[in-house]
């Protein structure tokens with residue numbers, strides 16, 4: 001085994017030089033070694049079980065103008081939608097009946113609408129007391145985080161996007177500050193949410209040093225969940241002409257973070273499977289242990305267009321789930 005991978009697995013950390021080598025090396029056997037070790041650690045932790053989360057893309061209405069994101073406020077080409085409470089509850093019902101036990105409500109940042117979501121979250125909690133309810137609604141007033149927590153939500157995903165303030169300012173307008181995003185994460189943890197953070201891999205202007213800063217921040221915060229996927233350009237955004245991030249680099253980051261945080265839930269993301277037809281399987285084989293099938297009603301699925309070519313399953317949720325399970329089983333895992 002490579003001494004770098006061995007050290008990372010044993011000590012659950014590595015110096016910057018070692019991380020740089022793991023991220024940049026073109027030695028194929030080092031990469032295979034990294035993936036194999038991450039896989040072994042994931043299997044030791046979770047068995048060969050992959051956990052499913054029902055992703056419900058609640059709304060594409062967003063007050064922000066992130067330079068990379070297709071649902072940014074200034075994108076006039078996108079029809080905007082928000083699911084009604086009934087649509088949300090019926091997506092949950094469908095997912096529950098198919099055996100899923102975690103609902104993930106994700107959407108654009110819209111504080112007033114997020115606050116108005118509280119009764120729906122309370123209804124979800126009352127209808128499915130054993131379910132986990134994850135929210136991913138961006139930066140909200142702290143009292144809204146508290147209200148949603150009291151209403152029954154117990155997990156929150158808020159990617160930090162990049163841990164470098166200089167890089168952050170090249171991806172977001174001046175009204176958005178990394179410092180505030182990190183304060184939100186801290187507050188979410190204080191309120192007792194299981195929190196997730198993460199970044200886009202290969203976003204424009206990102207350096208290996210930025211990625212090492214991301215790894216260090218994750219190492220320091222020790223989140224319960226880590227969401228990371230490749231950047232994929234969207235033509236109707238200011239960064240639409242930049243190249244997509246690399247699938248391989250994304251996989252290396254899954255593996256490095258698996259070795260650092262063996263217990264973290266790491267989804268093999270939609271962005272990765274959009275970039276690479278075998279991306280989802282490759283993610284699992286590099287240490288990811290979560291897959292998030294899409295339960296957004298078919299009538300709106302195409303409008304949650306974060307990036308070009310986002311893989312929105314053409315088939316119904318039930319059929320899509322069957323295909324996903326087959327895919328997972330084809331590499332010797334189960335749900």
Ligand code: SAM
Pocket residue numbers: 068069070071106107108109136137138139157158159161199200229230231232233234271306307
């Ligand atoms: N509004 C919430 C927030 O700010 O966390 C959640 C929705 S946001 C659209 C979800 C995630 O999509 C972001 O955290 C970002 O990492 C990812 N995303 C947006 N545009 C992307 C792109 N062009 N390529 C890859 N991922 C993208």
